[in-house]
Amino acid sequence: MKKLTVLALAAATASCFAFNAQAASSKGTIAIFVNALDNPYYAAEAAGAKRQAEAMGYDTLVLAHDEDVKKQNELFDNAIGQKVKGIIVDCADSTASVAAVQKAVDAGIPVALINREIVKDGIALVQLTHNNFQAGSDVANRFVELMGEKGDYVELTCSLADNNCVTRSKAFHQVLDQYPDMKMIARQDCKGALLPGKQAMDSILQANPNIKGVICGNGPVALGAIASLKNAGRNDVVVVGIDGSNDEMASIKAGELKATAMLQAQELAVQGVKAVDEYLNNGKKPEKERVMHKGIFIDKTNADRVKDFLYQ
Amino acid sequence: MNNKYQIYMLLLKARTFIALLAVVLFFGFMVSNFITVSNLLIMTQHVAITGLIAIGMTLVILTAGIDLSVGSVVGLGGMIAGLLLTQGVTFGDHMLFFSVIEVIIIVMIFGGLVGLVNGVIITKCGVAPFICTLGMLYIGRGAALLVNNGSTFPNLVGLEELGNTGFAELGSGTVLGIYIPIWIMVVMTLIAIYITNKTPLGRYIYAIGSNENGARLAGVPIIKTKLFVYIFSGVCSAIVGLILASQLLTSHPMTGNMFEMDAIGAAALGGTSLAGGRGKVLGSIIGAFVIVFLADGMVMMGVSNFWQMVIKGMVIIAAVIIDQFQERLQRKVVLMSRTAEVTGGKESAA
Structure with a gap:
């Protein structure tokens, strides 16, 4: 042996x-x-x-x-x-x-x-x-279009400890803040991950049932938000993100995620x-x-x- | 004098519940829509995730052990469910698919097996629970990442032809208007309370945690009891893995990262002593309620995620400080009641 x-x-x-x-x-x-x-x-x-x-x-x-x-x-x-x-x-x-x-x-x-x-x-x-600035602006512009330039929205950032994420958020606001009828009523950091995205969306949706859109700092967070909205039976809320993974592409094809930017x-x-x-x-x-x-x-x-x- | 202490004791004993009331009242005033049926249900659905793990963790901690591998088992369990639902098992040219119920049972058995391995290593090889389950934390997380090479299994809706649709029901479905994960938490809590309070096994768990050598001499089956608590914890974690994969309709290999810390926090908040032998399952569940309601309330209020972490940490530390007070006060009350008995006896004799 x-x-x-x-x-x-x-x-x-x-x-x-x-x-x-x-x-x-x-x-x-x-x-x-x-x-x-x-x-x-x-x-x-x-x-x-x-x-x-x-x-x-x-x-x-x-x-x-x-x-x-x-x-x-x-x-x-x-x-x-x-x-x-x-x-x-x-x-x-x-x-x-x-x-x-x-x-x-x-x-x-x-x-x-x-x-x-x-x-x-x-x-x-x-x-x-x-x-990231251009990517964020492109997504934000489409978000404005989809929202009809007005309504309450939520921003779910990916991770504000990451510079790229901060840049994306700045780009979003560079565009969105020009429209006085679009109001950000909640903003939460979701650690760039699926589950925190879903749970934050669950709670925000309870506090503000009237939201019309969610703009997300990365893909997993956007998909988490979509999972939450789906469970709540809310198909009317516009969700956009940035990243471009295969999972996001599947979601876009299914009509759930409205737009993203592929890095x-x-x-x-x-x-x-x-x-x-x-x-x-x-x-x-x-x-x-x-x-x-x-x-x-x-x-x-x-x-x-x-x-x-x-x-x- | 004695009465005053008794009241203090009562307040201290109910402190987790008082904390929960305080959280609910605070956010009830601060946030509109906090105290609505739908929000309480959604939050309790979140509690179920932390709570289920905390139940298993509490039993382990009661034996003076710890299970750090729970978060990894959550991730790995979810990945196995994803694998079975989307790709099945291949035997040569045959592909075998399982119904949703079968997948759930397989994953639960798998969680139990991980717990069994933990238990065997701890009892037979004499490895400290902290080290053994720390190792298992890495093994489990690595294995979860290996299942699909770091990728997710998305879109776990199943196929009509394969007869494995309906996985979403487990995490998001309702019975009598209440989410299924909440029912699961209730059932598991009742089982754990029954075990700890009504069965010899429960007595053994407390005995081992209080004084393992004494318990051994008294004939408590140490190995069997420890195996049970680790298996139970593994099964609880696997259930959580299934629930999360079902809610997200996606298995993600990093799901459950750091969950062990939330579960330990909930147990500590609920008055379970990390030294073992002292604590209650119900306390841990209330602890889980406090942690999750606090987190969700802060999200609804719009408190930054960074502050949320700070506040969560402070609440856990505060809870343990109060726990120390209770222990000291408890000793004092016992002493006082004994002196009262003694002096009372003398008076009646005279």
């Missing part, structure tokens, strides 16, 4: 070495760090980067930092220790991530930031973000990998460090063109 275990261990070790040898023969590893792999947005982002990097002949290492700056720091340390070729990261915090990125760059590893920026210029190879998660990831590859091969940095990508407005007419945050 003992011999068997030893044999198995030996085999396992051998296969590990074999794996390492194989890795050495490729173009090296690109590390991809995203926030969380359970959220369809981040999953699509990671998948897009992974696919592109592997197509270019790199090995990939996909890990999540769960929006935890300390964990992100450890991931960076590991990546530097492993001597990866490049890092693609959707960072945990715009200010607290600067040091980690700097550390990697000092070690000679190019870092491409996707989705979230850091506050300092000149460290990262490239910083690719979504135009080009995969496109950003692909561009990030390409920039790192270009730098590794030719030593060329992109012309502009900060590039914003447009959010694509989605309603019933074009919902079937979206799959896994890719617009075709």
Whole structure:
């Protein structure tokens, strides 16, 4: 029995070495760090980067930092220790991530930031973000149209601890506050998730049965609000959101979610990998460090063109 | 003197209920539509989620244990329900689909199995409950994410041809005008109260929590009793997973994140001592009412989510501080009544 275990261990070790040898023969590893792999947005982002990097002949290492700056720091340390070729990261915090990125760059590893920026210029190879302001404005404009420029509405923000969410909310109000007949009678933060979205909507609907619309900071919150409205038998309330996941597309096709803006998660990831590859091969940095990508407005007419945050 | 203490004691004993009354009255005045039948029903439907987990948690805590894995079991249970409803089980070329009732039973059994594993590791391997269930928290959450690679199972309405429609009824349906989750909570509460108050098993649970070694020497079946409480807690969590998946018509792998904390908070608020041996299931349910009514009331009032967290924390700490008062006062009252007996006896003798 003992011999068997030893044999198995030996085999396992051998296969590990074999794996390492194989890795050495490729173009090296690109590390991809995203926030969380359970959220369809981040999953699509990671998948897009992974696919592109592997197509270019790199090995990939996909890990999540769960929006935890300390964990992100450890991931960076590991990546530097492993001597990866490049890092693609959707960072945990715009200010607290600067040091980690700097550390990697000092070690000679190019870092491409996707989705979230850091506050300092000149460290990262490239910083690719979504135009959350434009996406928010587009959605808000359609919301105004659907509401007929008047009536009580509710804003469910995703997570005000996240900069992108704050930007979206600002964009909403830039548009909505121009219409004096549209009144925001409740505003609640729903932690960007389905269940808090549903439960907040349950309570708000009880306090204010006369609402006509709900504008949501991200997809899961919008779907949570829809679940609540459905249970209450309210088909008359207009719901819009931002994100663009497959679940939202299904909801749009079913006529429940009226509009959303798709953030080009995969496109950003692909561009990030390409920039790192270009730098590794030719030593060329992109012309502009900060590039914003447009959010694509989605309603019933074009919902079937979206799959896994890719617009075709 | 004695009477005064008795009144204090009564007030302290009923403090969770008084807190609930205070919450209801405060929001009743502050928020229009707070005290309406439909709102009370909606809020109680929310209570059912925290309450059901708190029932199982209370039994575990009474044995001086803790079950941190409940939130993960909620998530994993929901994901299994989603998997069975949308994709069935594949055997070679055959796909087997289950009716909604069968799915519910399978998921409940699964929750019980997770509890059984917890119980076996704790009793047979001597691992501290905190550590064992902490490990299970990660295993369960990881497994929930693995089921569909981090994605949701959306649109759990079932298909007419497969005969698995009607899942929405479990979470959103009503019987006699009251939501089914509320009925489930009531039934589970009655079962747990019956067990703790009327059966030898209930006595064992309290005995183990008060003094495990003493209980062992007295012949209490420690292992069986502990296995029971962890299985019961697992089943309660699985039911909550089913209810949430049904209400949202979606299984999301992160559902139930941090639920263990709400359940522990509800138990503490209801006067259950984390040291074990002291507490009541009904107290935990009232605790759950306080936590949820407070949260929903603040949402209706438009209080920021960040403040809500702060206030929830303060209420839980305040509850435990009052709990300490009660314990001290209780000792005092017992002492006083004994001295009264002694001196009273002397007088009558003279």
